[in-house]
Amino acid sequence: MSGRDAATPTWLGLIPGVVLAALFLVPFGIMLAVSVALRDPSGSGFYTWGFELQSYARVFTFFVGRILFVSMTIAAGAAVISVALALPFTVILAQMSRRAQTVILVILLSVLSLSEVIIGFSVSTLLSQTAGVGNLLALLRITEQPRAYTPSLFALMTGLCYLTFPYSVLVLYPPVARLDPELVEASRTMGASPLRTFFGVTVPLLRAPILGALILVFVFALGSYLLPQVLGRPEHWTLSVHITDQAVYQSNLPFAAAMAVVLLLAALALVGLALLVARERRAA
Amino acid sequence: MHDLSLRGLTKRFGSVAAVDDLTLDIPGGKFICLLGPSGCGKTTLLRLVAGLEEPTAGRILVGGQDQTDTPTHRRNFGMVFQSLALFPHLSVGDNVAYPLAIRGTPRAQRRARAEELLALVQLPGMADRRVHQLSGGQRQRVAIARGLAIDPRLFLLDEPLSALDANLREHMQIELRQLQTRLGVTTVVVTHDQKEALTMADVVIVMDQGRVQQMGAPMEVYRNPANAFVAGFIGTSNLLPGRLLDTSTLDISGQRLALGPGDRVKCPPGPAILSVRPEDVRFGPDGLPAHVTFIRDLGESVQIILDHAGQEVTALFSPRERPEVAIGHAVTLTFAPGGCVVLAP
Numbered sequence: 001m002s003g004r005d006a007a008t009p010t011w012l013g014l015i016p017g018v019v020l021a022a023l024f025l026v027p028f029g030i031m032l033a034v035s036v037a038l039r040d041p042s043g044s045g046f047y048t049w050g051f052e053l054q055s056y057a058r059v060f061t062f063f064v065g066r067i068l069f070v071s072m073t074i075a076a077g078a079a080v081i082s083v084a085l086a087l088p089f090t091v092i093l094a095q096m097s098r099r100a101q102t103v104i105l106v107i108l109l110s111v112l113s114l115s116e117v118i119i120g121f122s123v124s125t126l127l128s129q130t131a132g133v134g135n136l137l138a139l140l141r142i143t144e145q146p147r148a149y150t151p152s153l154f155a156l157m158t159g160l161c162y163l164t165f166p167y168s169v170l171v172l173y174p175p176v177a178r179l180d181p182e183l184v185e186a187s188r189t190m191g192a193s194p195l196r197t198f199f200g201v202t203v204p205l206l207r208a209p210i211l212g213a214l215i216l217v218f219v220f221a222l223g224s225y226l227l228p229q230v231l232g233r234p235e236h237w238t239l240s241v242h243i244t245d246q247a248v249y250q251s252n253l254p255f256a257a258a259m260a261v262v263l264l265l266a267a268l269a270l271v272g273l274a275l276l277v278a279r280e281r282r283a284a
Numbered sequence: 285m286h287d288l289s290l291r292g293l294t295k296r297f298g299s300v301a302a303v304d305d306l307t308l309d310i311p312g313g314k315f316i317c318l319l320g321p322s323g324c325g326k327t328t329l330l331r332l333v334a335g336l337e338e339p340t341a342g343r344i345l346v347g348g349q350d351q352t353d354t355p356t357h358r359r360n361f362g363m364v365f366q367s368l369a370l371f372p373h374l375s376v377g378d379n380v381a382y383p384l385a386i387r388g389t390p391r392a393q394r395r396a397r398a399e400e401l402l403a404l405v406q407l408p409g410m411a412d413r414r415v416h417q418l419s420g421g422q423r424q425r426v427a428i429a430r431g432l433a434i435d436p437r438l439f440l441l442d443e444p445l446s447a448l449d450a451n452l453r454e455h456m457q458i459e460l461r462q463l464q465t466r467l468g469v470t471t472v473v474v475t476h477d478q479k480e481a482l483t484m485a486d487v488v489i490v491m492d493q494g495r496v497q498q499m500g501a502p503m504e505v506y507r508n509p510a511n512a513f514v515a516g517f518i519g520t521s522n523l524l525p526g527r528l529l530d531t532s533t534l535d536i537s538g539q540r541l542a543l544g545p546g547d548r549v550k551c552p553p554g555p556a557i558l559s560v561r562p563e564d565v566r567f568g569p570d571g572l573p574a575h576v577t578f579i580r581d582l583g584e585s586v587q588i589i590l591d592h593a594g595q596e597v598t599a600l601f602s603p604r605e606r607p608e609v610a611i612g613h614a615v616t617l618t619f620a621p622g623g624c625v626v627l628a629p
């Protein structure tokens with residue numbers, strides 16, 4: 001036996017497995033059980049244990065399918081915009097002095113402490129007719145009349161990007177800071193302009209962290225249920241909103257659970273696909 | 285073939301002058317070694333020439349054209365970094381062809397040129413390998429091939445061989461020199477290995493503290509150092525403090541030493557330093573008294589360490605002419621004609 005085994009008790013190695021089971025597998029199992037439970041029509045309890053695929057049948061309707069598609073598109077869009085903004089930001093940040101970097105990172109961390117509720121209502125106020133940028137634009141005579149920019153897809157994306165931007169930066173910062181500056185300089189000496197170098201060297205070298213940030217923001221945005229309600233129109237409501245609606249207001253827990261299971265599997269499938277494509281391209 | 289001229293080039297980092305008011309003319313087509321101790325400003329000078337660092341003052345001219353305000357990517361130089369800076373996300377061929385891709389060369393042409401360059405650095409058929417599949421020496425060659433891809437006006441290399449083991453390093457020194465002779469590109473190589481500089485260079489530039497101490501042909505710098513720093517830095521020198529009495533008489537710890545016609549005096553009478561190479565130290569009937577403290581047989585040569593009035597003196601003999609001495613023996617030291625250089629202290 002190696003010395004390491006003697007030093008660390010074997011059961012310590014089980015901790016990740018136990019944590020994963022307690023925090024993920026058990027809740028997922030319960031959700032799975034609820035999703036096939038029988039809905040109690042009497043209204044006294046929400047459901048009784050049993051097995052029927054009624055709820056799944058409802059999930060696989062055109063209506064829910066469309067919501068799932070909208071959710072994924074919005075989440076993917078938010079991920080692309082958020083990371084597209086965060087990448088140049090992080091690259092420039094990493095070139096600043098140590099002091100400036102610390103200050104900016106601390107500010108970003110403090111943004112993380114804002115809850116979805118605060119961000120949602122702030123953006124909503126900012127884009128409203130009475131108090132928002134509409135007034136400013138009218139004042140500057142860019143527009144004729146002050147108008148509201150919320151609820152809209154634009155408002156929703158603004159909120160989601162604001163919420164996820166710090167996460168994108170924090171995921172990208174360590175690899176960007178570790179990036180060998182000589183690679184960038186080498187590209188410059190070989191005739192590439194700074195912009196060419198960014199797309200030809202910096203972005204390809206950061207492919208793995210960029211993909212990681214995209215997945216993180218995507219999953220994050222997919223789970224957001226408050227921002228779509230506050231900032232989006234009903235057609236922008238994501239599956240998470242509908243799940244909340246079914247679970248909390250319609251008391252239809254089996255249907256909510258079935259939608260949650262499908263959402264989870266769809267998200268996993270998409271993330272898996274992204275990783276697979278990334279690996280394929282690296283091998284090529 | 286473009287010559288490189290620096291006019292009062294200065295780079296300050298805060299209060300440190302990494303490069304201090306440098307004025308130089310480097311002839312085109314030559315192989316130049318920039319030599320100096322760690323921190324003397326070699327890398328900074330190379331980066332200034334490449335445009336990666338902005339000079340505090342001074343101008344940089346290449347082939348008579350002022351390049352000081354030209355951005356790096358428009359200078360058309362080739363550069364090999366100490367870390368090599370090969371792109372890990374590209375194949376060997378794509379690394380070499382990167383400068384051509386930037387210039388919009390069609391794919392087939394790029395490919396052909398990459399193959400040609402790889403053959404030039406003796407890596408034929410390696411284009412499809414990944415960078416991490418190569419050995420250190422092979423990576424070195426890829427970086428050199430990449431630096432030469434556009435027929436650069438200047439080829440700049442920062443300690444390109446420092447990561448290699450001694451054997452491979454000597455081999456690459458010869459290869460690099462042969463490659464440069466064939467292509468005729470003006471080449472500046474930074475090194476802090478003086479042997480490497482003497483092996484490869486047409487012209488050696490010795491730097492210290494941001495300033496040029498001496499510039500000249502390797503043997504010229506070796507035989508005729510301009511000052512005590514160069515004498516001590518290039519090769520091994522015995523540096524003996526003394527007094528210059530007149531232009532041909534030296535006083536070393538009370539002993540008179542007459543200088544011959546081939547010896548060089550580079551300072552006015554007064555305190556001076558005598559610089560003598562170990563191979564110019566001989567034993568003779570009269571001269572400086574000394575005694576043997578150590579004998580080191582190196583196979584190809586014999587090194588005898590002596591003590592003269594508390595000063596260590598090293599003498600080098602070929603095994604054939606090894607004198608019959610042992611540790612503790614008293615001898616008198618003479619110096620081969622033309623082997624003495626008297627420098628300002």
Ligand SMILES: Nc1ncnc2c1ncn2[C@@H]1O[C@H](COP(=O)(O)OP(=O)(O)OP(=O)(O)O)[C@@H](O)[C@H]1O
Pocket residue numbers: 297300301302320321322323324325326327328329476
């Ligand atoms: N970016 C920088 N900021 C501040 N000081 C610097 C910077 N780059 C170099 N220096 C300083 O300038 C001086 C010259 O450095 P440089 O890297 O040119 O030395 P070098 O001759 O290449 O040394 P080495 O042989 O160790 O590579 C050093 O004193 C170094 O500390």
Ligand SMILES: [Mg+2]
Pocket residue numbers: 326327328
């Ligand atoms: Mg250096």
